[in-house]
Amino acid sequence: MRLVASFGAGGILYLTPMVFHEAQFSATAVGLGLALAALSGTIGRFASGALLDQGRSCGVPVLLAGLCGVAGDALLLAAHQLPGYLGGQLLLGLAGGLYWPAVELAVPLCAAPQPSARGYALVRSADAAGVAVGTLMGALLASRDQLRGIYLVDITAVLLLVVLLLRRPLPRAPRGGAAAGHRLQLGQWLPALLPMLGLSVVATAIPALLQSALPLDLLRGGLERPPQADHLSALVIGLQLGLLLLIQWPVGRALAERPVASGLGLSLVCFAAGAALLSLSVFSRHGLLLVLLALVPLALGEAAFLPTATEAVVELSPAGHGGLAMALFSQCFALSALVAPLLAGVLLDSYRHGAVLWALVSLSCGLSLLLLAPIRRRTKG
Numbered sequence: 001m002r003l004v005a006s007f008g009a010g011g012i013l014y015l016t017p018m019v020f021h022e023a024q025f026s027a028t029a030v031g032l033g034l035a036l037a038a039l040s041g042t043i044g045r046f047a048s049g050a051l052l053d054q055g056r057s058c059g060v061p062v063l064l065a066g067l068c069g070v071a072g073d074a075l076l077l078a079a080h081q082l083p084g085y086l087g088g089q090l091l092l093g094l095a096g097g098l099y100w101p102a103v104e105l106a107v108p109l110c111a112a113p114q115p116s117a118r119g120y121a122l123v124r125s126a127d128a129a130g131v132a133v134g135t136l137m138g139a140l141l142a143s144r145d146q147l148r149g150i151y152l153v154d155i156t157a158v159l160l161l162v163v164l165l166l167r168r169p170l171p172r173a174p175r176g177g178a179a180a181g182h183r184l185q186l187g188q189w190l191p192a193l194l195p196m197l198g199l200s201v202v203a204t205a206i207p208a209l210l211q212s213a214l215p216l217d218l219l220r221g222g223l224e225r226p227p228q229a230d231h232l233s234a235l236v237i238g239l240q241l242g243l244l245l246l247i248q249w250p251v252g253r254a255l256a257e258r259p260v261a262s263g264l265g266l267s268l269v270c271f272a273a274g275a276a277l278l279s280l281s282v283f284s285r286h287g288l289l290l291v292l293l294a295l296v297p298l299a300l301g302e303a304a305f306l307p308t309a310t311e312a313v314v315e316l317s318p319a320g321h322g323g324l325a326m327a328l329f330s331q332c333f334a335l336s337a338l339v340a341p342l343l344a345g346v347l348l349d350s351y352r353h354g355a356v357l358w359a360l361v362s363l364s365c366g367l368s369l370l371l372l373a374p375i376r377r378r379t380k381g
Helices: 002-022 027-053 059-078 082-111 116-143 149-167 186-203 205-220 230-256 260-281 287-316 322-351 355-378
Strands: none
Touching: 002 027, 002 059, 002 082, 002 116, 002 149, 002 205, 002 230, 027 059, 027 082, 027 205, 027 322, 059 082, 059 149, 082 116, 082 287, 082 322, 116 149, 116 230, 116 287, 186 205, 186 260, 186 287, 186 322, 186 355, 205 230, 205 260, 205 287, 205 322, 205 355, 230 260, 230 287, 260 287, 260 355, 287 322, 287 355, 322 355
């Protein structure tokens, strides 16, 4: 199910900025749409978490997400003005918000008796495979001047996902409240989760910026780095996702045997290094080579962070509160997607290149290493 869903989402997440760049939207307008999607995703995430903690099937939020996703794709397919673009992004954001807490909480429920950490490594590999193939499909469509076809691909993937879900329903989530015994108050377990959430806001900004800022940065060029054609920019994004696909399972499986703080630290160091290389690429006529080099640590950082961070949330949250915990963790993606594209759009429009943006990202990742100590104390050693 996650492979199919990610296949449709790959082109949407990474290539939507290019679609509306071709429609003569400003970087700020593109960022506004992505931020609106993140804002609507907030509603979806907490609605999904509430449904899950009531003991409902994990498939219920996924079905609702499918309905919103098809409607959003249809709007974006036909949109050539700002209102249609914003409406489509709002619906896609709501779909993502409903989807992610449910499919993340379903992993430990489906993985038993295997460790949940290995389950997360496996499903993240499926995510990476789907997103990579979907983005490469988008690059092929871009080369044929049919880039908007990514929305038709996503509609097809959503319909197939619904068929799979109806044939093989997901399990019910553990019920909170009286059925789960003594129910902890939010203030009793949330403080232990806060450092993880803070680190996640920074780390999840990286995928958001790779989706929004990097395509625009490549299209515009830098001080010395020449601008790239849209299909070549899409291919660069596809290469990063392909590399992530190759390393996601071995990296995730290796880190599943180690404390979660080790994987989180590795991811932050890699993100800082990759962002620094992107910043330096602006100043070289051969900057595209530095961009390609940056893809390696960025892919390694994603491969290390995604399964490790989800397992850390599982370890830090008590039974019966998994839906809300996953909603809060998923909300970190939404918060990053709200702030990062807006900031990126403003910086790209102000400086006409991404040097300042990527330098700030690298610095933020380095400072986030300070949050590892409290996480290490409260998780399995």
